[in-house]
Amino acid sequence: MTTPANFEALSVESATVVTQPSTWQRVRRNGSVRLGGIALLILLLVAIFAPWLGTVDPSLFDPASRDLTPGKTGEITTLEGETLQHRFIMGSDSFGRDIYSRVIYGTRVSLIVGVATAVVALAFGILFGLMAGFLRWLDGPLMRVMDGLMAIPAILIAIALVAMWKGSLLTVVIAIAIPEIPRVTRLVRSLVLSIREEPYVEAAISLGTPTPLIMWRHILPNTVAPLIVQATFICASGILVEAILSFLGVGLPPDIPTWGNVMAEGRAQFNQYPHNIFFPGIFLAVTVLAVNILGDGLRDTLDPKMAKRV
Numbered sequence: 001m002t003t004p005a006n007f008e009a010l011s012v013e014s015a016t017v018v019t020q021p022s023t024w025q026r027v028r029r030n031g032s033v034r035l036g037g038i039a040l041l042i043l044l045l046v047a048i049f050a051p052w053l054g055t056v057d058p059s060l061f062d063p064a065s066r067d068l069t070p071g072k073t074g075e076i077t078t079l080e081g082e083t084l085q086h087r088f089i090m091g092s093d094s095f096g097r098d099i100y101s102r103v104i105y106g107t108r109v110s111l112i113v114g115v116a117t118a119v120v121a122l123a124f125g126i127l128f129g130l131m132a133g134f135l136r137w138l139d140g141p142l143m144r145v146m147d148g149l150m151a152i153p154a155i156l157i158a159i160a161l162v163a164m165w166k167g168s169l170l171t172v173v174i175a176i177a178i179p180e181i182p183r184v185t186r187l188v189r190s191l192v193l194s195i196r197e198e199p200y201v202e203a204a205i206s207l208g209t210p211t212p213l214i215m216w217r218h219i220l221p222n223t224v225a226p227l228i229v230q231a232t233f234i235c236a237s238g239i240l241v242e243a244i245l246s247f248l249g250v251g252l253p254p255d256i257p258t259w260g261n262v263m264a265e266g267r268a269q270f271n272q273y274p275h276n277i278f279f280p281g282i283f284l285a286v287t288v289l290a291v292n293i294l295g296d297g298l299r300d301t302l303d304p305k306m307a308k309r310v
Helices: 004-018 023-029 031-048 099-134 136-150 154-164 169-195 199-206 211-248 259-269 275-302 304-309
Strands: 073-077 083-087
Touching: 031 099, 031 275, 099 136, 099 169, 099 211, 099 259, 099 275, 136 169, 154 169, 154 211, 169 211, 199 211, 211 259, 211 275, 259 275
Parallel strands: none
Antiparallel strands: 073 083
């Protein structure tokens, strides 16, 4: 028999369940997600509208305007050979190129490299992780290969691969993504090993469901949340490693405006003209920090263990 007091308690409990925030609501309310997302959105807009935000073509130069300090006015030579007066907002480098325009255009390269690296690493990592976690006969040999890759520092693998092939955007993305594949593989494998023991997966196996269909329909959807978080950290690492490779002179060609190339060209005169490194370094630090903050916020909201603490 349900008394009025019990009925009221059940109503309160039901209302509590109904009003619990969904995953999307928790993500939107997380301060780290909002902060990192807004910063990345601004950087994305900068990359998209670089032709309008940049004052001149980043490849234009004039020897008479070399090593100008921020805010100085000098000359710049157009592709048609015309010399124009130009205000260098962030100064100029040793070739007389506008650092502001090179930094703005460098945002495009960094975001493309970061996103492409995450996509490539996730694509192969998910494939290898699913096979290692679900196919027992393939688990041992495949994971030993991944352990071997993880034993070598990621930056050394990237430098070796870029040195073997001609420096290009595709080469740099592949070179940075390969060291990240074992980490994604291990993550997916650990998730698959726990998910495959669930009753609904065992039921699908007993019913004779094809293995690829089980992986696609029952296992892969349950790995999405951790992989989204992992993708943000891979993206941040890809942006940073690309800048390191370009700074060392083994990344993208020097004529391509990247933050690493801009800093590499200014390191010889850092004591006299620190702005050559300061401005691209600030953009690099803010971008990596924004991606990491976004990843931390997503982890706090998407991870069930962390979500209970929030």
